[in-house]
Amino acid sequence: MTPSVIEITSLDDPRLADYAHLTDVALKKARGTEHGLYIAESLLVLQRALSAGHEPRSVLALGASVGGAIAALGDRDVPVFSGPGELLEELTGYVLHRGLIAAMHRPALPTVSALLEGASRVVILENVADPTNVGAIFRSVGAIGADAVLVTPRCSDPFYRRSIRVSMGTVLQVPWTRLGDWASTRALLTASGFHLAALALTPDAVSLREFAATAPQRVALVLGAEGEGLTEEAIAAADSVVRIPMAHGIDSLNVAATAAVAMYALA
Ligand SMILES: C[S@@+](CC[C@H](N)C(=O)[O-])C[C@H]1O[C@@H](n2cnc3c(N)ncnc32)[C@H](O)[C@@H]1O
Structure with missing residues (x-):
């Protein structure tokens, strides 16, 4: 399995909901997750999260950052959403200065x-x-x-x-x-x-x-x-x-x- 790149042309895909103006508190209660989500901003932070054993639910990347995201994800079957900067900005409410953001599953905390x-x-x-x-x-x-x-x-x-x-x-x-x-x-x-x-x-x-x-x-x-x-x-x-x-x-x-x-x- 490898990541799949999905070009978005509208914001209707329910999998994009993780990026739609969500607060940190709302991400903690994200549907379909065991412990909630957090957002990793930038390729470096995504790489650190993956090295720590955390699992991504999806990635949102501007065109130039898609390659880096795919390389970092390796053989994980994770959607990488990409599209025009204005559309991604409309979705998230801000400019993706760091090229990508990823919705990551929160791990269970140790004792x-x-x-x-x-x-x-x-x-x-x-x-x-x-x-x-x-x-x-x-x-x-x-x-x-x-x-x-x-x-x-x-x-x-x-x-x-x-x-x-x-x-x-x-x-x-x-x-x-x-x-x-x-x-x-x-x-x-x-x-x-x-x-x-x-x-x-x-x-x-x-x-x-x-x-x-x-x-x-x-x-x-x-x-x-x-x-x-x-x-x-x-x-x-x-x-x-x-x-x-x-x-x-x-x-x-x-x-x-x-x-x-x-x-x-x-x-
Ligand atoms: C900004 S300080 C809080 C100041 C508060 N008015 C007080 O009297 O503790 C925040 C924390 O930093 C630590 N801290 C700040 N300055 C310190 C100092 N000079 N010695 C020891 N701890 C300090 C303490 O743990 C403190 O609770």
Whole structure:
């Protein structure tokens, strides 16, 4: 089997519905899927998604990008829709600057225990709401080399389009999953021998430099929301509270910058 190229001349084909102005939330509930869909934008991100074992439902490509899509898809029997730029723009509501987009099946998320097994550095995002920050953190995790990301139920979804784009597709490479409440999370971390370090600006926090000098073997770094910071529950669950000293009277760092600095210090 190989991909089939379908030239579209109208927007009536129901298989094009995945591209018709759908929000990230609607894609998560897409019909005919087990776990919903996400959108991969660009050939590079499609390649990363395929390497991660994710399966495409279809691809939408401008003429010059059809060849790249077909090569990436290999022997998968997946429709590649192509057509005039204006028609594709009418369908999606925007210009396909990156040449193609693909509707990808969301994979089943792994269990927390599976991700903790064999890991020594993990990052926990508590209620981080901005997909740009989530994507930037995944990019740093991938680049600096932490093993996994765990996100709380109220954290923005790493498979949202903006996160995937900002992360350059690393959200598709770095293992991640969703957590339950703090009590169950704490129990799982303890069972796996993890030290939970809360990144926060409390007066009694130890400096990151001091913490890194004698860092435990297995560390979970927890980072908080952009406005409120970490919840009291997260701080109470932590083994250590760690701060990056600030200069010039500046009160805090952006959460993605904090993640990069802390991971590097502990790498
Ligand atoms: C923009 S900050 C939130 C600031 C919030 N007003 C507070 O007091 O925590 C977002 C997250 O980044 C992390 N963070 C930012 N600056 C930090 C610093 N200097 N030391 C430790 N963590 C920091 C914390 O995890 C925080 O929850």
